[in-house]
Amino acid sequence: MNLFNLLKITYRSLGKNKTRAFLTMLGIVIGVGAVIAMLAIGNGTRQNIQQQIAGLGTNVIIVTPDATNQGGVRQEVGGAVTLTQADADALPGAGPAVRYASPLVRATVQVLAAGHNWRTTAYGAYPSYFDIRDLALQAGTRFTTRDEQVAAKVCVVGPTVATALFGTTDVVGQQVRVGSIPFRIVGVLVAKGQSGAGQDQDDQLLAPFSTVQKRLLAGTSVRAILLSAQTEARIPEATAGISQRLRQRHRLAPGAPDDFAVHTQTDISNAAGSVTGALTVLLASIAGISLLVGGIGIMNIMLVSVTERTREIGIRLAIGATGTDVLLQFLLEAVVLSVAGGVLGIGLGWGLARVAAHALHWEITVSPSSVGLAFAFSSAIGVFFGWYPARKAAHMNPIDALHYE
């Protein structure tokens, strides 16, 4: 028998049982849909996080104290004073690849204005911090180098802080009290929204480094040094220069471990990438299990249908169908069902991804490779789970099958 006749027989057979065919497909539709949607959402998450990391600024390099090896006493990371303002000031000299450098300190503060009270994080840094982090202002100006020199009581606030205190972002020139010290607002940041970690990036207050360190913290420690490289390509060069310079300044013997750590955006993005990668694998394997269950569903229905259609198989054998004809017919029915289910599932998955994209406001795209994978997998499931019932049908004894009630 030729393949075309077989297709005709299969098509007629499926057409006679549309409801059963649809219900059989449903498992595969949901399985494939889940795989497509999960892979799309996983990829969307990764892209979103990478975007947030890119939002840290352009070509950012972060140096933090690494206190794990000081005088044999293990201390809290970031709690040591191995980095100083002098280190930060020396780093632009670490090589031509370094563009800006700024020390950074942080304090949690209570801000008061117009009878309102707001708890936020105050960062102290040089004016170049705005360049390093790509921070733009919607109103006012940055604080200046002069402000830095005199530890001026001026600040730039994020929109969240401005709105919490004044109910508006039109706050340039207003006075606020940070702790007990009065500050004048000179600028308001452009809203950035939530970070990948769910932190409100607009809930912050920026002031000159010296102001925060001396007036708010009254200490000498530097939490981190933020730098930027001239170009992305020159980040490795800049990193090498920074390490060399800091080792020199800290008088570290050759072979001694660094007492600081240099992070680049690439490091952070790699770390985040491995987390989101694991997440995607997790989501895809859950979806894969539902695809497997769908395949078992097909086998189940095909097995039941072999029993239910015993008489039909008997008639086919009596009028001259060979065992191979019957085997191929049942196999083809299973494959057609799972492939059709796969196609509908791709549609469903695409729809789910669109819904997720709309709800999360992320860019979520269905990749062609995940469509190909789901399609190939669902066809394979048809062959794999269709084989056993088809073989069972093909090996029936024609007389027993004809007299089956």
Added chain:
Amino acid sequence: MLPAPTLAAAPPASPARPMVQLHGITKTYQMGDVTVRALRGIDLDVPPGQLLAIMGASGSGKSTLMNIIGCLDVATSGEYLLDGQNVERLSRDQLAGLRNRQLGFVFQSYNLMARTSAFDNVELPLLYAGGRSATERRTRVLAALAAVGLADRAASLPNQLSGGQQQRVAIARALINDPVLILADEPTGNLDSRTSVEVMGIFQRLNAERGITVIVVTHEEDIASFADRTLVFRDGLAVADTLATAKRDAGQVLAALPVVGK
């Protein structure tokens, strides 16, 4: 033209060669502890073009014999030659091929594919045979339906047809690959007497016009009286074998029957 090399065992092709040749056919079943001897040594020659009726009570072995002749079952011992060919040594798929091209089956319960049009039912053996274009198949199917008087019911589903019409569709299906032998197992068992005569009329016509050998299993004397020869079975043995002296013509019988209305 050079003669094709002939097989040494091939019998000479002559009109005398029987269509069906059975020698010492036995069939035993194991039903739990009991051994059932369904056939206890059957010798039978059916010449080509004969219309043979096999009669007997249920359990007499007549259906078992039909299954063996129809290549649906294999004898426990004995020899069976169909149109001169020994079927014992054939594989499952070769037997399927025989059923498809040499044999035609008609059953008591019609055994049509449910929810499938008369046309598609009749076409099915052609699809399994392969090798014919869609136009060719269409012509043949319509001709077969016309031969049983159902040219206008090609699109009807089995549940839209009367019992007699369904049986005629089944006969068209049995005819579609030009078989040499038609096997009918109680073909009139579910039909009223007028329709039964009609069905037997179709068999008589196919037998007379196309020379197709027909074997009909029945337990009605009436039906057997349309055959050339009647074989009576009892307890797995043929106990009587008579040639008809007054074979009835279904056409004449039908004309004599009162028309009950359509």
